[in-house]
Amino acid sequence: MTAIPKDQSGDGALRVSEADLHAFCRAALAAAGADEATVDAATRAMMHASSLGVDSHGVRLLSHYAAVLIAGRLNPRPNIRITSGFGAVATLDADDAHGALATYKAMEHAIGLAGQMGIGAVAVTRSSHFGPAGAYALAAAEAGYIGLATCNADAVVRLHDGASRFHGTNPIACGVPVREGRPWLLDMATSAIPYNRIRLYRSLRQPLPAGVASTPEGRDTLDADEAEMLAPIGGEFGFKGAGLAGLLEIFSAVLTGATLSFDLPRMAGPDLTTPRNLGAFVMAIRPDAFVDKSTFDEGLTRYLDRLRASPARDGCSVMAPGDREWAEAERRAVQGIPLDPVTIADFERLAERFDLALPFAAGQLGRTPESATKKPTEGDSR
Amino acid sequence: MTAIPKDQSGDGALRVSEADLHAFCRAALAAAGADEATVDAATRAMMHASSLGVDSHGVRLLSHYAAVLIAGRLNPRPNIRITSGFGAVATLDADDAHGALATYKAMEHAIGLAGQMGIGAVAVTRSSHFGPAGAYALAAAEAGYIGLATCNADAVVRLHDGASRFHGTNPIACGVPVREGRPWLLDMATSAIPYNRIRLYRSLRQPLPAGVASTPEGRDTLDADEAEMLAPIGGEFGFKGAGLAGLLEIFSAVLTGATLSFDLPRMAGPDLTTPRNLGAFVMAIRPDAFVDKSTFDEGLTRYLDRLRASPARDGCSVMAPGDREWAEAERRAVQGIPLDPVTIADFERLAERFDLALPFAAGQLGRTPESATKKPTEGDSR
Numbered sequence: 073m074t075a076i077p078k079d080q081s082g083d084g085a086l087r088v089s090e091a092d093l094h095a096f097c098r099a100a101l102a103a104a105g106a107d108e109a110t111v112d113a114a115t116r117a118m119m120h121a122s123s124l125g126v127d128s129h130g131v132r133l134l135s136h137y138a139a140v141l142i143a144g145r146l147n148p149r150p151n152i153r154i155t156s157g158f159g160a161v162a163t164l165d166a167d168d169a170h171g172a173l174a175t176y177k178a179m180e181h182a183i184g185l186a187g188q189m190g191i192g193a194v195a196v197t198r199s200s201h202f203g204p205a206g207a208y209a210l211a212a213a214e215a216g217y218i219g220l221a222t223c224n225a226d227a228v229v230r231l232h233d234g235a236s237r238f239h240g241t242n243p244i245a246c247g248v249p250v251r252e253g254r255p256w257l258l259d260m261a262t263s264a265i266p267y268n269r270i271r272l273y274r275s276l277r278q279p280l281p282a283g284v285a286s287t288p289e290g291r292d293t294l295d296a297d298e299a300e301m302l303a304p305i306g307g308e309f310g311f312k313g314a315g316l317a318g319l320l321e322i323f324s325a326v327l328t329g330a331t332l333s334f335d336l337p338r339m340a341g342p343d344l345t346t347p348r349n350l351g352a353f354v355m356a357i358r359p360d361a362f363v364d365k366s367t368f369d370e371g372l373t374r375y376l377d378r379l380r381a382s383p384a385r386d387g388c389s390v391m392a393p394g395d396r397e398w399a400e401a402e403r404r405a406v407q408g409i410p411l412d413p414v415t416i417a418d419f420e421r422l423a424e425r426f427d428l429a430l431p432f433a434a435g436q437l438g439r440t441p442e443s444a445t446k447k448p449t450e451g452d453s454r
Numbered sequence: 455m456t457a458i459p460k461d462q463s464g465d466g467a468l469r470v471s472e473a474d475l476h477a478f479c480r481a482a483l484a485a486a487g488a489d490e491a492t493v494d495a496a497t498r499a500m501m502h503a504s505s506l507g508v509d510s511h512g513v514r515l516l517s518h519y520a521a522v523l524i525a526g527r528l529n530p531r532p533n534i535r536i537t538s539g540f541g542a543v544a545t546l547d548a549d550d551a552h553g554a555l556a557t558y559k560a561m562e563h564a565i566g567l568a569g570q571m572g573i574g575a576v577a578v579t580r581s582s583h584f585g586p587a588g589a590y591a592l593a594a595a596e597a598g599y600i601g602l603a604t605c606n607a608d609a610v611v612r613l614h615d616g617a618s619r620f621h622g623t624n625p626i627a628c629g630v631p632v633r634e635g636r637p638w639l640l641d642m643a644t645s646a647i648p649y650n651r652i653r654l655y656r657s658l659r660q661p662l663p664a665g666v667a668s669t670p671e672g673r674d675t676l677d678a679d680e681a682e683m684l685a686p687i688g689g690e691f692g693f694k695g696a697g698l699a700g701l702l703e704i705f706s707a708v709l710t711g712a713t714l715s716f717d718l719p720r721m722a723g724p725d726l727t728t729p730r731n732l733g734a735f736v737m738a739i740r741p742d743a744f745v746d747k748s749t750f751d752e753g754l755t756r757y758l759d760r761l762r763a764s765p766a767r768d769g770c771s772v773m774a775p776g777d778r779e780w781a782e783a784e785r786r787a788v789q790g791i792p793l794d795p796v797t798i799a800d801f802e803r804l805a806e807r808f809d810l811a812l813p814f815a816a817g818q819l820g821r822t823p824e825s826a827t828k829k830p831t832e833g834d835s836r
Binding site: 156158159160161163188189190191192193195218231232233234235236238246248256258260264265281283286289290291305306307308309311312313315316318319321322325326327328329332334357358359361362363364367368371372374375378379382383384385386388389390391392393 | 663
């Protein structure tokens, strides 16, 4: 176990090195019965999120994944297959695999198609929660392709002017390769805020921002206890957020034949046994199939240079999508990844159940004051 | 000229039949020197917007298009060519054509590719203002394909926390074919509101909605006279709108080698002579390349049926993207298309210059009271 000096982060949270966290995730997933490919993919996706500061989709999901691997919702040894292909597109049957494994495989196939055809798209069916959409978009960008990834999810978002939970937070992620520097990386839900944020405001007894959540009647509320559903992005112009959520629902659930968000059994259970048939959709695009590589690189460089140098309003700074996350990843590589108390307790249960070494020393546990309770959602700004 | 009974609309606006408006657009464009293909495409795009109630992108653009055809910014007889193709993608050089002609041609090519490859994408370079993005997405949907269309545009939208005009209103449109019924049709700018809306609030001396426009310092303002730039969609969460605008900028200007929004000379001039090298990007997707046609149709029907039947908040109704526009198109087919005073005056100048018959009788002109001044932007809710 690598010791992380406790005083570097300054926020008092328990922090664990990436290497130790990585090893613990692998050990817990393997102990829960996952095959090597599942262990690799699920760990890679969680560590992507935990490194970049998207804690809602990071290692806090480990104990959930272990539980559904054991209960049977997830197939620990799936036979993932491309069931049909037509030109530059394909359909992938995930065989109830962990969503990270299915989606990494889908993106890998899309990249192969895009290499030959300029573009490749893969519809994923019979999948499961895939965690951070940005992980799959980034995989494409790291291979030199523009990557897009989306999925549907538990219905917790109302329609514009609606009064029921209808869409999932249906995220869209896009990664764009940048010649010198980390990829441009957008990863956003189409809801105004993540559902976790409601839970955070409840626990902090603070009022919600305006226009982000609604009562069961669809009325906007600032009271986190009253909040029954999320608003789509856009506030008064929420038809845009709802329209985008619908577009992503059509791609990830209709084009795949997967279950629509409002028909999904809940992620949190009580049924952890029955597969959920989530859908996902990924696309890869080969930039030099459209323009010379140098034209693409120079256009993107000019765009990003101007963006980062452009004036900001008082007290603010201007960033490209991903800039905040790459900076956080650098900090966390040094300071370690913060764990919130719920995740710490989950890890302790996993360690006990599977007889695993914890990625932190028992002596560190005193250092989880109030501020640490913010961690699971603080970085979850998407 | 078909007489439209003036009392059917009830709003006092001058209304003109679609057939008469269509004929006038064609005559004016031809008189301005446009070839047959340009006349067809530009008229089709304007009439799409005017029929569906998106008046900001409808026939009010006619006199602008005539002016730039005459001044030389647009090539009235372009030689539009596919300059490169690679598998399922291609690049189209618009030869400074009217953007509608270039984009309809690009979508036609994308549909051909999607028919053979399941998906097709075409990057458009050396193009110009294409009007309503939804027109091209709809062309795909009417052919049985999912269509996506985007472009870049004059920089009038700030970044999240930015204090300068950076992105265009960079729209995204998507059309999805529906087995029984009109296509699902989303057409939205990635700015909080259209720029025209600022002009409307200025003329009405009314305060703006909160969080949609900013001063030159990037500070939110409710004062339309102070508004220098638009906010991206999302308000406090405007990094989402700015991220989407950036994604569409990369697709339409970087992947095409076109001019970035912040480098574009202004649409309104003063230079109406130099081509602007706008970019656009279109994609067509063949649903049955992914799933059985019946699976797709049944999934989409279930999605739309549930959406339209889902509870709305008090005093509101829930609609799918396009529902409002299709209903407006039915009304306008009967009641005619309303013209605002500025457009009427433009038409009179065009008629005089080119010796054309106006699409309305001189006697109708008294009927353009105050309420008509709202028309150019009222339907422009995207």
